[in-house]
Amino acid sequence: MALIIQKYGGSSVGTLDRIHHVASKVKQVKDQGHDVVVVVSAMYGETDRLIQLAHALTPDPDPREYDALVATGEQVSIALLSMALVAKNCPSRSYTGHQLGILTDSVHAKARIIDINTSVIRHNLTQGYIVIVAGFQGVTHQGDITTLGRGGSDTTAVALAAALKADECQIYTDVDGVYTTDPHLIPEAKLLPEISFEEMLEMASLGAKVLQIRSVELACKHHIPLRVLSTFREGPGTLVTFEDKVMQKRLISGIAFNREEALIGLSGIPKQIGIEGNILQALHAENIEIDMITQNAVGKNAMDLTFTIPRKELSKTMKVMDKLAKKYHATVISNSKVAKLSLVGIGIRSHHGITSKMCQTLGNADISIHMLSTSEIKISAMVEESQLDKGVYALHQAFELDKLPTEIQAPLEL
């Protein structure tokens, strides 16, 4: 008998039929004799509806009330899922973050879980109940309702798995698992039976959108095996686990990409100690997050600074840049049509020559690289967005990701 945490996202519970389907899946695991705790997101579209309601009411909604409003989305879905289980003669009880005592800090809309009181869950499990938990939400010491921010249901699931020392945390989504790259773009993309936490973190942060970063970090920290599976199709999914437990040795695990990037260059800045810090501080003061950054000293007295930002921040960023350009007598250039292309793999750490093979591959495909940045287990290149698809395809072939063995590892023996 194992203790399994399952998490179902908004599209998994998007309709009443789907809620019944999820209930059947949960019941199946329970019928095998396991204890099950299920974390559920709001029904697909519901959170957006609530957010729109708030913004239609007032341009700048009070954060405390915003969270109280948005948290109703999950309360609806947990009650419905629990009802569906009871209707299948499967004793079940739903709990909001507040009812359960999922204690968070008081940073509304972006709260972090501080502690989870597991006594209510344990009591219910002992009595044979399935416990349905509202994802994405908690409560402060003062009793105010908080939300964890977008994708926070994954975090709730992993935090619960850690607090309850669960055997596995299963994240059900609308994809089969983690692929070598987006199968919508490259039909030859292969499902990865396993991936290391580190690789998953790089994949997630680069736009693979399968798991929320914070939840992967948490699972890694608390040694919780994480499995990504499809709600709608049977299959073992992808197990996210520790590097030493990954059976299949691969150089490169996947290609991640992000289209929503913009590139900004500031050229001819005087070489002064600390000037980079001043520039970055001016951007930080406007809450602009910088992704990649490179610096070139172009001449004796001047240098260039190039960096990328989320594309939606471009106009805000340009206002700051124009001021800085005036101040330092520098020139600003911008390109709002760039995209980031990244190779991710544990093999990068120990194998030389991957960067050069990547650059050659892109070059052979007639793709020019605007920026290049490497880290322990990833290499990112900034290219024209119009050339992204071609680049992903070329790299996928060059690194033979379409030829990865797909020996499927069975899911944790339940």
Add this chain to the structure above:
Amino acid sequence: MALIIQKYGGSSVGTLDRIHHVASKVKQVKDQGHDVVVVVSAMYGETDRLIQLAHALTPDPDPREYDALVATGEQVSIALLSMALVAKNCPSRSYTGHQLGILTDSVHAKARIIDINTSVIRHNLTQGYIVIVAGFQGVTHQGDITTLGRGGSDTTAVALAAALKADECQIYTDVDGVYTTDPHLIPEAKLLPEISFEEMLEMASLGAKVLQIRSVELACKHHIPLRVLSTFREGPGTLVTFEDKVMQKRLISGIAFNREEALIGLSGIPKQIGIEGNILQALHAENIEIDMITQNAVGKNAMDLTFTIPRKELSKTMKVMDKLAKKYHATVISNSKVAKLSLVGIGIRSHHGITSKMCQTLGNADISIHMLSTSEIKISAMVEESQLDKGVYALHQAFELDKLPTEIQAPLEL
């Protein structure tokens, strides 16, 4: 400086514009220096939407989960109202029944308030906040979410007024107050500036639908002056207070009616001691609520029993009656097209002849009476539904309700 409890129903907060309008009204009272606690229902249509969702999922939703689901309706509206107030620079905080500690028994969907912890509200009022409370809901000792059943927001408001010893409890609705009868039916109907608690109870139970019965009982018991006003039009509304405080002396205060009735007769039942009890028990066992009941001994060995039930219970009731008819060799008749017409007034207690005047008036209008029942301050007649309107009109004229002085009493000096 007074402490005012205001309650706004679903149609008062049915749109975002209306929520802004309610926020302005609340702010106005706060700006006069008063403390304000506002109880809010779910936005119009929202509770029905949630109920339909539950019933579309499963024909018999689990009661605990049903309450958790339905309670989200008020959580949405309190958060939005509080946001609207904050947007008008009016510090405000919303609280669900759970957050506030509105303790109820555990009869889901029909819970009763046991206790209210006022410390959170008092603390907020001291700090200058307006407190927005979710009506219609509470929490059990075990931390389960409960709802009070339809119209329960009125009860929440009065219970809060009692717990906080408020100066007045104002129930805002979409009508101007309590009328002598339904002004949609009789345009000459007059707004009553005041009405006694007892009269209000009779009016409410007879279908006037302005206030929930339980809330009137509670206000009476705890000596809370209750005022019914319109959210949308200015005016003093109707003050519900103690008989000795009603300034305007009237024989009859109003005419209430209810169309949704059905009449059932069981004739030729053997005269046996306790047989009425057996019959009523058989109905009670099926949760059928009987309204009026009369019994006639028609001959030496047989008697007739006639009673009325809510029309929607007719088919269920007839099943029980058919069994009873067989058992007692009696005959069943039913009439699904009857309506109840009632005169309500403190004057009935001390003035004879009102019943006969009522019967004469109906007789002159060619309306036959199927059943008649009198109590301390009301007289009810069961008539054909098709003749109801004519009956209301005739009685309204005969008792000169269209000539009542409408000296308006100013609202409590705030």
